[in-house]
Amino acid sequence: VRMNITHERISILGLGAMGRALAGALLEAGREVTVWNRTPGKAGDLVARGAREASSVEEAIKAGDLTVVCLLDDSSVRETLAPVAPKLDGRTLVDLTSGSVRQARELAGWLKGYGVRFLSGGIMAVPPTVGTEGAFILYSGARDLFDRVAPVLSPMARPHWVGEDPGFAALYDMAALSGMYGIAAGADHAVAMVHAEGGDVETFKREVLGLWLEQMLPFMVVGAEASETVLEDSNPGMQATGLETMLAASEEAGVPAELVGHLRASLWRMRHAATVA
């Protein structure tokens, strides 16, 4: 039994922007870190900060009590782990590579077959925010494993367990990404309207859009299921009409509004439900 579990040695597979940020945060916190990357030459700065560079995946995994994988996608994880998988019995692996629910579940099943203790993760941070307040990482898999691993990896970002099902971290990660891309697409559309009508885009972004989104974000999240977006002071009828007004303004500006257009049907449904209730 280790007296201080944060002394577990950590290996990181993948030194893209995210892998380097994760390794950097762990080194900053005094962790013992070994790194590996498919293409050599990316470890220089980390080695200067105290990391050890392994020359093969196997060497990296053997050097750590636990291995964090952060590669491009699920197929790069499979490709990297397949040659060493038969030697992973009893090892602990945490995969923070983005993937789908099915990919996470299948990877967990595949690794279980080799006797690997496995957690799947979803990083709710970007490289510059790794290690800062607000950054968090979703983990799913066995709770006891999470309890062991969380304090070791906490310098990367606040660890948050979302369930035993290995697919849940990916599920919440992908769903949250969709929320983010939706807002990004909405912001693009907003700016396109301002641009098309001759407005000052920089002023609009600085003095209007950011402040407005900040103010509305909590309402958007709470009311995310369209059928529940009934704000007491913003009734569905008014919202449905407001959306039509915005869509008309967008059409006038000659800017396609497919993204927000899909909200039309649900708002009119809500308006109908509110009138018959």
Ligand code: FVH
């Ligand atoms: N960076 C971000 O903003 C996001 C934030 C949220 C989470 N994502 C996910 O993190 C994974 C890694 O992202 P990244 O930013 O590190 O990505 P890259 O800088 O493009 O580095 C990719 C690394 O993957 C290696 N790699 C690619 N294919 C293979 C392969 N077939 N076998 C082995 N390694 C592979 C690549 O190696 P190399 O090209 O340098 O040899 C990099 O180490 C990702 O899932 C994001 O969705 C980041």
